[in-house]
Amino acid sequence: MRPALALAALLALSACATVETDDMIRIDRAQGSEENIASLSSVIAANPQDPEGYNVRGSAYGRAGEFRKALDDFNRAIQLNPRFYQAYANRGLVYRNMGQPVEAANDYNTALKLNPNYDVAYIGRGNIYRQAGRINEAFGDFNRAIELDTTDGRAYHNRGLIYQVRGQHDKAIEDFSKAISLSPSSPEPHNGRGLSYVALNNDENAFADFNHAIELDGKVAESWANQALIYERRGDKAKAAKSYAHALGLDPKYQPARDGLARTRTGA
Secondary structure, three states: OOHHHHHHHHHHHHOOOOOOOOOOOOOOHHHHOHHHHHHHHHHHHHOOOOHHHHHHHHHHHHHOOOHHHHHHHHHHHHHHOOOOHHHHHHHHHHHHHOOOHHHHHHHHHHHHHHOOOOHHHHHHHHHHHHHOOOHHHHHHHHHHHHHOOOOOHHHHHHHHHHHHHOOOHHHHHHHHHHHHHHOOOOOHHHHHHHHHHHHOOOHHHHHHHHHHHHHHOOOOHHHHHHHHHHHHHOOOHHHHHHHHHHHHHHOOOOHHHHHHHHHHHHOO
16 A cells, blocks of 8 residues: 555544544543542532532543443432533543443433533534544534534544545644644644645645654554654655554554554565
8 A cells, every 4th residue: 555545544544433532531540549539429428419529520430431430420410400411411421432322422412402502512422423424414513513612622623534534624724723722732633634734745744743743642553653654655664664663552453553564664
């Protein structure tokens, strides 16, 4: 596979359900530490009928990867306040992380019935649609969140992914740039913008984006594989192979890194 075809594969993968976007829960064991949970539990013990306490602790359990405990807390919050739209959206995100998109979509729908102006729920539901290949519906949800003047960079990032797959790279770059301004510590929009720069043969800006993504989080396989793609396009197969190998070390299942390493090691 030549670099141009490799780019096409990366662009296709960017819209695939297997890619983790920045609306997925990032595991943070500190959130689930005994000290933190004990503190939140003491708040609940003092106010057992306050649904907000369960919602906050549920979010902490979710960040810690304790999804079942998170569900229990969100269920309790909703039981105490059936109109608690934030708790429905939070539970939807947990369901999505558990690989239960139908349940997630149902919760996002309920949240939006309760509050039609809740941007977080549009973004969450949009990603469910995007992963299911319902691109037009996803696009509509991301647009709606943006029309609501969201300050959540995920709306722009995810709409940018759709523009990218549609081949509208100038618009994609605009959206990724907005996402970067709203979420400057996130590597995902840098990777997205970089791929659109590559599609427009602007390798210099692409390389800068991929390198910055690595600086922000050196444990993302996609960033290293993207950096390797630029080395490969430059004809530097040694550096490309090294970056592809690093990406594969971070995620042995990341196919673009596997394919890239095979190309650059064999000289194919």
